[in-house]
Amino acid sequence: MEKFTVLTGVAAPLSMINVDTDMIIPKQFLKTIKRTGLGKNLFDEMRYTPDGKEVAEFVLNRPAYRAARILVAGANFGCGSSREHAPWAINDFGIRCIIAPSFADIFFNNCFKNGILPIVLPQEQVDKLLDDAERGANAVVTVDLEKQTITGPDGGLIRFEVDPFRKHCLLNGLDDIGLTLQREEKISAFEDQRRTSTPWL
Structure with a gap:
């Protein structure tokens, strides 16, 4: 998993509340088990018309936000089903940080496991960042995880x-597998001892 230390980039405003995981990545794109390639389908039904044309008004289709690295969102972001494809799609698009007044619990946990930093702030601070994000290409925000600051x-x-x-875990790029591999020597020693003491297993 890619480390998260300091992230500087354009922040895109998406003030909608109750953005659910089906809005983030619709069900027809859940067939893959790969974490890559889903970015093009992020917010698919809001980004594209039924015949596949871009909706010019949607924030991530606007020129200033096509390379957004941060998303400033409304309350209860990531509600709905528990699909891990939602953070996969967000990460694959290039967004590494989401700031909102609240998140759905499962989505919130899945973000950390996939290298995304979800930040919960009071509504008034989110409103300020939403206002900042409306500046388009000038909406450059820096998130420093070590210092726990947003500039x-x-x-x-x-x-x-x-x-x-x-x-x-984020600072060191450790997902669940990475955490386990930190104990690889002890795991190998246990397996060697077990093979010797109980060879019939």
Whole structure:
């Protein structure tokens, strides 16, 4: 998993509340078990018309936000089903941080496991960042995970909270497999001892 340390990029505003996982990545794209290739279908039904043409008004289709790295969203982001394809699609598009007043629990947890930093802030701070994000290409925001700060386009600083263990995992690029592999020597030693003591198993 890619490490998350300091992220600087354009923040895209998506103030809708209750954006569910089917809106993030519709069900017809869930056939793959690969984590790549889903970015083009992120928010598919909002980004494209039924015949596949881009909806010019949708935020991620606007020139200033096509390479957005941060998403500033409304409350209860990621609600609905538990599909892990939702953070896969967000990450594959290039968004590594989502800021919102609240998240659905399963989606929130899945973000950390896939290298995305979800940040919960009070509504008034989210509103300020949404206003900043409306600046288009000038909506450059820096998220510093080590310092737990968000720096806006005007230099304003917002502090955020994050679970220390999850922070450690993101800073070091450790998903569940990575955490397990940190104990590879002990696992190998146990397996060797078990083969010797119980060879019939």
